[in-house]
Amino acid sequence: DAGVTQSPTHLIKTRGQHVTLRCSPISGHKSVSWYQQVLGQGPQFIFQYYEKEERGRGNFPDRFSARQFPNYSSELNVNALLLGDSALYLCASSLQGAGEQYFGPGTRLTVT
Amino acid sequence: GQQVMQIPQYQHVQEGEDFTTYCNSSTTLSNIQWYKQRPGGHPVFLIQLVKSGEVKKQKRLTFQFGEAKKNSSLHITATQTTDVGTYFCAADSGNTGKLIFGQGTTLQVKP
Numbered sequence: 001d002a003g004v005t006q007s008p009t010h011l012i013k014t015r016g017q018h019v020t021l022r023c024s025p026i027s028g029h030k031s032v033s034w035y036q037q038v039l040g041q042g043p044q045f046i047f048q049y050y051e052k053e054e055r056g057r058g059n060f061p062d063r064f065s066a067r068q069f070p071n072y073s074s075e076l077n078v079n080a081l082l083l084g085d086s087a088l089y090l091c092a093s094s095l096q097g098a099g100e101q102y103f104g105p106g107t108r109l110t111v112t
Numbered sequence: 113g114q115q116v117m118q119i120p121q122y123q124h125v126q127e128g129e130d131f132t133t134y135c136n137s138s139t140t141l142s143n144i145q146w147y148k149q150r151p152g153g154h155p156v157f158l159i160q161l162v163k164s165g166e167v168k169k170q171k172r173l174t175f176q177f178g179e180a181k182k183n184s185s186l187h188i189t190a191t192q193t194t195d196v197g198t199y200f201c202a203a204d205s206g207n208t209g210k211l212i213f214g215q216g217t218t219l220q221v222k223p
Contacts, residue, residue: 031209042118042200042213043155056210090154097209100145103154 002026004093004104012110013081021076021107025093031055032074033101034066035090043090049074050097078109086111114139116203118214126222131188133217135201142207144177144184149216150197158186158199191221 005024013019025032031050035043045058049068068074072093078085088108092101115138125131135144143162147155159168161177161184168175174187184201198218202211 033209033211035211035213042202042216043211045210045212048208048210056208058210092155094209098204098207099209100157100160101155101209101211102157103147105154 004091004102006089006091006104006107008107009105010108010110012112014112015081015083017081018077018079019081019109021078021089021091021109022073023076023091023093023104024073025091026102029093029095029102030072031094031097032068032072033092033094033097034074034076035092035103036060037088037090037106039087046076048097055097081111083111085109114203114205114212116201116212116214118201118217120217121215122218122220124220124222125191127193128190131191131195131219133186133199133201133219135184135186135203135214137182137203137205137212139205140181141203141205142181143204144181145202145204145211146175146184146186147200147202147213148197149200153197155200188219191219193221193223195219196221 033048034046037043047066048056063079088106091104146158166177172189198216200216201214
């Protein structure tokens with residue numbers, strides 16, 4: 001079975017632009033979470049979705065938004081990019097939210 | 113808000129030596145998870161601890177959950193070069209899957 005997939009792998013954007021990152025969970029998993037990992041730090045929770053409903057939101061500004069589709073895939077959108085948004089964005093899926101999280105390879109976003 | 117502190121930040125050992133990383137939470141946890149991230153990779157789940165005082169072993173890895181469910185440790189016996197990476201603890205205070213990660217301990221193993 002395929003693991004969690006994310007696209008694109010790498011992305012370079014300019015300050016002020018917006019970006020959309022995509023994630024496909026493991027087949028059968030209904031929950032998707034998004035994390036931001038800045039170099040040298042642990043992942044920081046951004047959003048969790050379960051059955052297309054937002055279940056939780058971390059301490060991120062409203063420039064960050066997400067949604068989950070009927071096929072359980074998810075998008076993370078970031079508007080008005082700042083240099084500080086440069087990071088590895090990780091998607092994790094799980095069966096119902098709690099428990100073991102399966103992380104995707106991540107999208108490396110660089111904002112210049 | 114909830115904080116998870118992990119020490120040490122870095123650890124360099126000679127192959128064959130033991131290694132331990134410690135994790136402390138400011139609040140009582142429903143469970144704690146441990147992940148390993150290889151350089152350039154993504155976090156990979158190692159284990160979840162749920163019960164107070166729980167001890168679990170995976171080959172050379174031993175995981176402990178404190179009696180008060182506020183701290184945890186990961187001990188690796190006789191490290192190998194394949195153990196290289198960053199080890200993260202991740203706290204789940206409400207058993208929701210919304211994880212608060214520690215800063216990680218990066219392990220380097222000299223052959």
